[in-house]
Structures are given as C-alpha cells and as structure tokens.
Amino acid sequence: MFSGIVEEFATVTKLVREQGNLHLTLTCSFTNELKIDQSVSHNGVCLTVVNIEGNEYTVTAMSETLERSNIGLLEVGDKVNVERSMMMNGRLDGHIVQGHVDQTAECTDIKDADGSWYYTFRYKHDAEMAAKGYLTVDKGSVTVNGVSLTVCEPTDDSFKVAIIPYTYEHTNFHTIKVGTKVNIEFDIIGKYIARMINK
16 A cells, blocks of 8 residues: 655666566665565556665566556666555555556646646546546546646546646656656545445
8 A cells, every 4th residue: 555655766777577577676765675575666556576685676567567557668777656655653645545557648748837847648548447436536636657646627538737846856757758658546435436336
C-alpha cells in the first residue's frame, strides 16, 4: 500500500531481460535502507526488491506488468519515481494507492500556468471498464507515474492535472513531454463504489 507521495526518483543502471521478465537495477539515496522482499513503487508499479549490492538494488517485472505499464520502455539512465510502502502510524498525505497500475496514458498537452503546469493525458476508453470504476472524476484522485494527483476537467478518455514546481523538480514530471507514456492507477474507492452499484 502506498500514498502516492513520491520520495525521490531512482536512476536505472541496468536492464536484463530473462524470458518474459525484466530485471531492473536502480540506485537511489535509500538503497542502504532496503531489504530483500520489500515492496517499492516504481512509477506507480509495486515491485519486490530481489537483490541489493552496494548502492544498487534490483526488482523484477513480469510480462503482465510490462504489458500494462511503461516499465518495459525504460532505458539505462532514466529517472523512475520511487516510494516505499506506507507506514500505518502516520498521516495519509496523498490517497490510497495500491501500486497496481491499470493502464498507460499518453501526454497530449503541457501548458504553462504562471509558474506551475497543466498536463493533459489521454488513455484508451473502455465503456465496460469505466462502468467498473476505471475512470476519472473532477476533483477526484488519480496516480500518474506513482504521483498522487487531483483530476481536472476529465472526459471519457482524458484528464488534466496541475503540477507545482516542487512536484515538477522532485519527480520525473520534468522529463515528461507530449507523447510520453505514463502509468495511471484509477482511484480504488471509485472501483469499489462502482462494484457495489452494479452488483
């Protein structure tokens, strides 16, 4: 379980493909605090630490994860938003994030907002999935590359988010351009409500 409050970005140092799996080796400031079997969110994808050597650690993404997310598009040197699992004895600053990415979205527009930015993302709309809560609502929550954000101006297949300078600088939002694919996780509360209503 995560909150969507990204701690920092890690840097990809090595990629190894093994059958349908992708082993990613990364480095970040808290590598020495990690443990084998620990869950860490990478661009919103919950992955398990399988190896630690020096200041680098390795996680493995299986084929389903690669199909649903942008993890398979990563290259050595890329910045990845990382967050360790939430501690239950503190405040929930973002929203409830499972680390189960639903699909990818594409950045279609970036607008300057006098020191901040509005990013627009478009995703594949599926009416059946939308009826199950896989959608965005105005002022609702959405996770983009692991970042908990508030939705603006949603449509059936798109939404905007406002990015302040701190978020821009301390996450990989500063690397997102028009055409960049990002991971999105729709709000779990909306999915449960949709499930109860459509029962």
